[in-house]
Amino acid sequence: MAGKPFSFGTDRWDPAHRFETSWLISPWALFFFRALFSLYGFFTTVFISIWQCYNSPIGCLESEERFSYFTILTYWGLSFYFLVSAVHTFTYARSGVPLLDRFPRPLQALHSAFYTTVVTYPFTVTIVYWAVLYSGPWYPKAFDGWSNVSQHLLNSVFALFEIIIPRTNPMPAVHMLWLIIVLALYLAVAYITHARWGFYPYSFLDPGKQHAWVAAYVFGIAIGALIIFGVVYGLVALRKWVTETKLGKHGKFSKQSPRRIEHDEEMVEVTSEASPAKPPAPASA
Template sequence: MAWGPFRFGTDRWDPTHRFETSWLLSPWLLFCIRALISLYCFTTLVFVLAWQCVHDETGCTASQNQFSYFTSLSYWGLAFYFLAAAVHTFTYARSGVPLLDRFPRPLQALHSAFYTTVVVYPFIVTIVYWALLYTGTWFAETYGGWSNVSQHALNSVFAFFELVLTRTDPPPAMHMLWLILVLALYLALAYVTAADKGFYTYSFLDPGRQGGLVAAYVFGIAVGCLIIFGVVWGIIWLRKYITETKLGKTGKFTEPSGHSAGSGKDLEMSRPQETHVV
């Protein structure tokens, strides 16, 4: 029983396709939006790397260092999530059976955890950047303003889209453990970077400048992560309650032939109710 929360489950995976559908958008439109978001994220990441290689005095060193920053790593996560989500939505819209349904159960569970990171971490990045790292004056260059807004503001807009317009269930409480574990692994990476490359990715992690406050910052961000998880859980629950219970918008579905279903409510009621996936 002690290992129960860590099991992948044996019930049917996501029988009403909540990861590939929306209560408002058709599967084809949801696919297009997710694909566009993924394209924008990848374009931003590649352009930032190329710009720094061309314009930075040290050449591509700054671009190489990007992979030590949580902002950059989480943005890569956004790009790959929306790419994967777009593929799953496309296969569902085309055939009625998403590619995700054909995956082994561990990969399906990992996709669920991936979703949780995508709707939690961007808000941490946005809050920490504008509250602790932003200098208070707007960027003198267009590139600086665009790159920082893209990575420290639009990231949360993209996460909010997934929270509000999809049909996902509230994430399992067990995901809090994985959120904190990933943050702990990043903390280790930050100090490995300091030892290997001689700089701290974020000033609040530098014990030489912050002293004992480093522990307070680390603990505060961990607590903040759990608070954001709780807020995200509440937003998803509220979205389901308003759209499905109050408004009766149970979802926009696709028939196996790939054509839009005539009645989303009838299609939802004709499918078995899913159990909570851990």
């Protein structure tokens, strides 16, 4: 039945359950993949830290220094995002009401911003690493090759999954501001690292070697992140247009919840894949 006009952010939070559903796979399958990616991410970061503790010449000190790298911080963020989104998807698949719906509105907005970071920063990390930092040859040790592929390539594969498979809407433009703020905060972390440990996480941040080029790198990465945001925005909008407008795939929903789709800026509950339910007859006087 047709509901009240839908206005995301001022009406109910995500009434169509876009963060917990997919146009292609069931909520249970979406939960499985998100949980799997989270498990792999946490396993990778913990295993690498333990390996470095026991195999690095400086022992566990290198593992502590890992938290100074943007790559590592974003990989932890990616792992936690998939954990949190898996929980929300699980609760939706099981009961028809995701845990996210029970959160205060500020936390719901933060989840949306969290989504924006995990579909933007991984591509920034991948491009900067392979285009700027990696100089070859390929790593002679299997561990080094696996760890770098996991953190600098699979991170973007996981992000691409979140762009293509869920039914999320294009990200709000205001999130560009938060992307820049987070990058600025990381820049502070990089210089705190130098003050604490005596090294820069990335050589292009060293003013002693790069001089004025440091500013060029910093602004270049910030602009690059915004460009990536724009590309991702376009990909999400394209996916939504192709799957919903052209193919009519409005989503696979929990059996515990009616199918709510957006139609002409109204929320429409659909009882089957074929046709919408008829609106109730008006009450007689």
